Amino acid sequence: MTETDQPAGGERAVDAVRRAPLAQTTAEPRAVAPRAALRSHPPWSHGAPQGNGEHLYAALDLGTNNCRLLIARPEKRLRRRGGEMLRVVDAFSRIVRLGEGLSRNGRIGEEAIERTLKALEICRDKMEARGVTRARLVATQACRGASNSDEFTDRVVARTGLEIEIIDRETEARFAARGCGALVDRDAESVLLFDIGGGSTELVWLARPNDGAGGPLELRDWTSLELGVVSLAEHFGGKCVSADVFAAMTDQARQALTPFARKMSQRRRCARFHLLGTSGTVTTLAGVHLGLDRYDRWRVDGLWMSNDEASRAIARLRAMDFHERVANGCIGPQRADLVLAGCAIFEAIRELFPASRTRIADRGLREGMLLELMEADGALPREF
Secondary structure, eight states: OOOOSBOSOOOEEOOOOBOOTTOOOOOOOOOOOOBTTTBSSOHHHHTOOOTTSOOOEEEEEEOSSEEEEEEEEEEOOOOTTOOOEEEEEEEEEEEOOTTTTHHHHSSOOHHHHHHHHHHHHHHHHHHHHHTOOEEEEEEOHHHHHOTTHHHHHHHHHHHHOOOOEEOOHHHHHHHHHHHHGGGSOTTOSEEEEEEEOSSOEEEEEEEOGGGOTTSOOEEEEEEEESOOHHHHHHHHOSSSOOHHHHHHHHHHHHHHHHHHHHHHTTSOOOTTOEEEEOSHHHHHHHHHHHTOSSOOHHHHTTOEEEHHHHHHHHHHHHHSOHHHHHHSTTTOTTTTTTHHHHHHHHHHHHHHSOOSEEEEOSOOHHHHHHHHHHHHHTSSOOOO
């Protein structure tokens, strides 16, 4: 479990990723509708800074499986890498399974909506309690693909006062790259970033200018596939996964990933080329690899795993039955039926994009959103 209801504390360094021509200009954050029961104008709807003249920022990522909130303020310190800093004030994550059943009927179900609304109420309350003054609140694949997404977002506004922005695939890929860029090997000429989500998987090719080490990263190419742990597990079953079922999952993932792999096959890869993974799948694998009794993001975020270590962690997970996965402190009941589907996608990625190592990121979209908000306000300098 990458994050639970998490108290304030800690800080994270997040460096810039240079935007490539694919990137769009940063959109102005959507206005937040009033919360009628509390006040007519939530503070982040008009963007007034706190008493010290500084904004407090929030980013909310509503995915197919998770609802995640990050509240942070900008902080620039003199560090060896000279990058921007985010000082985390508060964080929250809850598995809501918004996309449950979506692959079968094309709609977000009532139970999933209710679970999500309860999580969003907590997010709203945290933003209000902390005094957030600037926020970006986004939804991804489940809301992109559901026939009743407009109905759902209207209910979110009515119940919580939060106006959720449904972002496109390119924006999602850009945010992921922006948030994870600090973890790229500074001597690598190129890397493949992947984000295995509940309803989609994003792949982003990052490279240095002229394929040389040491320069800023550029987003050179990307793809987003309707392939995620929830949809794959619902199709094949996620509780009892035999060798044949796992092979079938991996084959489906391989077929979906192959066109992008062929497109990237001629791209230059130096000896330090590596994979960079941001998702519950890879953070769970990292926790299993480390033998943690319970998930610890401070030990996982930034961890390097060799190809052999990743293979052994996957084999260890595949050897567990459903009840053993439920009992594992890094998996738990909410991920036990999804994690092997994620492992199958990861296996296909490793096969099609061979690399000797993978770096694990417990960061991504939210950090990318926060950096862009802060830069747009001038709270952090633009370095490109």
